[in-house]
Amino acid sequence: MNYTHDVIVIGGGAAGLTAAGGCALFGLKAALIEGHKMGGECLNNGCVPSKALIASARRAAEAREEKRAGVQLAAPVVDWSGVHKHVHDAIAHIEPHDSVERFEEMGCEVIQDWAKITGPKEVTVGGRKLTAPRIVIATGSGPLVPPIPGLDGVPYLTNENLFDLTAQPDHLVIIGGGVIGMEMAQSFRRLGSEVTVIEPGNVLGRDDRDSAAIVKSVMEDEGVRFVQGKAAKVTSGEGAITVTTDGGEDVSGSHLLIAVGRKARTEGYGLEELGIALGKNGIKVDQRRRTNLKHIYAIGDCREGPRLTHVSGYEGSNVVLEIALGLPAKADFKALPWCTYTEPEVAQIGMTEQEAREKLGDKLTVVTEGFDHNERAIAEGLTKGHLKVMLKGKKVVGASICGVNAGELLLPFTQMITGKSGTFDMGGAIISYPTRSEITKAATFAAWEPTVFGAWPKRWVAFLAKIRRMF
Numbered sequence: 001m002n003y004t005h006d007v008i009v010i011g012g013g014a015a016g017l018t019a020a021g022g023c024a025l026f027g028l029k030a031a032l033i034e035g036h037k038m039g040g041e042c043l044n045n046g047c048v049p050s051k052a053l054i055a056s057a058r059r060a061a062e063a064r065e066e067k068r069a070g071v072q073l074a075a076p077v078v079d080w081s082g083v084h085k086h087v088h089d090a091i092a093h094i095e096p097h098d099s100v101e102r103f104e105e106m107g108c109e110v111i112q113d114w115a116k117i118t119g120p121k122e123v124t125v126g127g128r129k130l131t132a133p134r135i136v137i138a139t140g141s142g143p144l145v146p147p148i149p150g151l152d153g154v155p156y157l158t159n160e161n162l163f164d165l166t167a168q169p170d171h172l173v174i175i176g177g178g179v180i181g182m183e184m185a186q187s188f189r190r191l192g193s194e195v196t197v198i199e200p201g202n203v204l205g206r207d208d209r210d211s212a213a214i215v216k217s218v219m220e221d222e223g224v225r226f227v228q229g230k231a232a233k234v235t236s237g238e239g240a241i242t243v244t245t246d247g248g249e250d251v252s253g254s255h256l257l258i259a260v261g262r263k264a265r266t267e268g269y270g271l272e273e274l275g276i277a278l279g280k281n282g283i284k285v286d287q288r289r290r291t292n293l294k295h296i297y298a299i300g301d302c303r304e305g306p307r308l309t310h311v312s313g314y315e316g317s318n319v320v321l322e323i324a325l326g327l328p329a330k331a332d333f334k335a336l337p338w339c340t341y342t343e344p345e346v347a348q349i350g351m352t353e354q355e356a357r358e359k360l361g362d363k364l365t366v367v368t369e370g371f372d373h374n375e376r377a378i379a380e381g382l383t384k385g386h387l388k389v390m391l392k393g394k395k396v397v398g399a400s401i402c403g404v405n406a407g408e409l410l411l412p413f414t415q416m417i418t419g420k421s422g423t424f425d426m427g428g429a430i431i432s433y434p435t436r437s438e439i440t441k442a443a444t445f446a447a448w449e450p451t452v453f454g455a456w457p458k459r460w461v462a463f464l465a466k467i468r469r470m471f
């Protein structure tokens with residue numbers, strides 16, 4: 001058959017860019033279609049602006065801190081237009097990396113318009129009909145806006161307009177104490193807004209309970225207010241928006257942020273008509289990220305599963321292996337890392353203690369090391385947090401870290417969980433002193449301590465000593 005392309009990729013976010021760029025670099029004729037902004041959610045409304053805002057907030061928080069290490073900084077002056085500029089400068093700095101020009105240089109045909117799948121191997125865009133033996137759907141997700149009575153009658157923020165605020169909110173009320181809720185609550189509070197978070201369950205519900213509790217308590221000390229409950233009604237009046245919880249508590253503020261999760265983009269571009277199977281929140285896929293039509297893949301936020309930029313990139317690379325090289329590439333999340341960039345950070349890889357306990361029962365050993373024993377942390381006076389390593393025998397099945405730069409400490413655990421390295425290797429590694437990484441060596445060596453200093457080595461040592469004493 002005469003196709004216009006080898007592969008058509010719909011969506012120019014982390015997932016689509018990786019898939020289209022990789023296929024083009026292998027020499028395939030790849031069409032990359034983006035209807036809105038290249039770079040998708042991560043660059044424009046997600047990771048990049050949120051982490052830039054977190055950086056501004058951290059500067060303010062440091063200045064507000066009580067005297068530490070003998071130094072008192074001057075009180076912070078927050079210039080909101082400067083914060084806004086910093087956020088948008090960060091986006092502009094990274095933009096060229098995700099630009100039309102860069103992907104054209106790689107060999108993609110980039111089409112800036114909305115695509116519709118109009119046949120099993122056909123996509124219509126800007127009045128053109130493109131055809132290819134393989135199609136990749138990478139259409140991402142948008143903020144989930146729950147059907148709370150009254151919400152549609154008030155102005156509310158989501159991640160799509162939060163970073164465009166040109167004036168600082170007096171009092172930001174946040175519905176949802178998940179990842180976005182917690183990162184943004186701490187940031188806005190540190191920049192000087194009043195902040196209230198409404199959450200019915202545990203904050204950072206997917207993370208280690210002890211780590212989430214530390215962050216919550218730090219944020220409470222910084223002045224964030226937490227209200228337990230589910231947002232049940234929203235009303236407005238006299239410059240204030242009021243959220244009423246299912247427990248009947250009223251919480252009023254000047255601005256409202258909705259952060260209750262994501263909704264996969266699955267509507268309006270031909271999936272239903274083609275009979276592509278959908279799950280509860282996203283396109284149904286197998287481990288190779290194939291839909292029920294095996295030549296059509298769905299990757300990243302638009303399918304059911306974890307929603308993170310590095311996951312989108314990973315699945316994008318996997319479909320390049322599938323499409324360009326013809327190699328089956330199953331997604332494997334047993335060493336999936338993620339990090340919430342609050343202060344202290346909360347980082348996770350593999351199983352949490354709760355998950356491991358459910359799965360392994362008494363076969364689980366948990367080794368916990370506090371940063372209060374880590375000499376770098378002590379020297380810096382920043383000892384809050386811990387590393388927990390979940391072990392089955394001497395094999396790592398998960399790690400939870402809470403502390404300064406926790407996310408940076410996950411890498412060795414990727415190697416250990418995937419079996420490319422072991423606790424013994426880590427226990428014997430030479431690690432720069434003093435670094436926070438030493439905590440990893442301390443915790444992993446703990447798995448070997450009973451063996452290394454056990455009965456057999458002791459017998460050998462005694463025998464050797466006895467022989468030496470003879471001469």
Ligand SMILES: Cc1cc2nc3c(=O)[nH]c(=O)nc-3n(C[C@H](O)[C@H](O)[C@H](O)COP(=O)(O)OP(=O)(O)OC[C@H]3O[C@@H](n4cnc5c(N)ncnc54)[C@H](O)[C@@H]3O)c2cc1C
Binds near residue numbers: 012015034
């Ligand atoms: C506030 C916030 C902070 C975040 N922080 C982090 C973080 O720190 N670390 C992390 O790992 N993850 C983070 N995430 C999650 C991360 O942003 C997403 O997982 C990631 O961006 C998903 O990439 P994607 O390519 O799958 O989808 P998207 O980035 O959503 O890209 C999909 C693209 O497809 C386009 N599209 C949709 N339909 C069509 C169509 N019919 N035709 C043409 N184009 C179409 C859209 O315009 C969009 O550009 C954050 C998310 C948010 C909201």
Ligand SMILES: NC(=O)c1ccc[n+]([C@@H]2O[C@H](COP(=O)([O-])OP(=O)(O)OC[C@H]3O[C@@H](n4cnc5c(N)ncnc54)[C@H](O)[C@@H]3O)[C@@H](O)[C@H]2O)c1
Binds near residue numbers: 199203307308338340
């Ligand atoms: N650092 C990161 O990696 C990072 C940062 C931000 C966002 N993200 C990604 O963005 C996505 C969305 O994050 P999110 O924070 O919106 O979702 P989330 O799923 O992390 O948290 C949503 C929270 O909203 C609560 N909730 C639901 N309905 C509610 C109601 N009616 N009233 C009050 N609370 C309610 C839930 O209990 C839950 O705790 C996630 O997929 C995440 O992976 C990642």
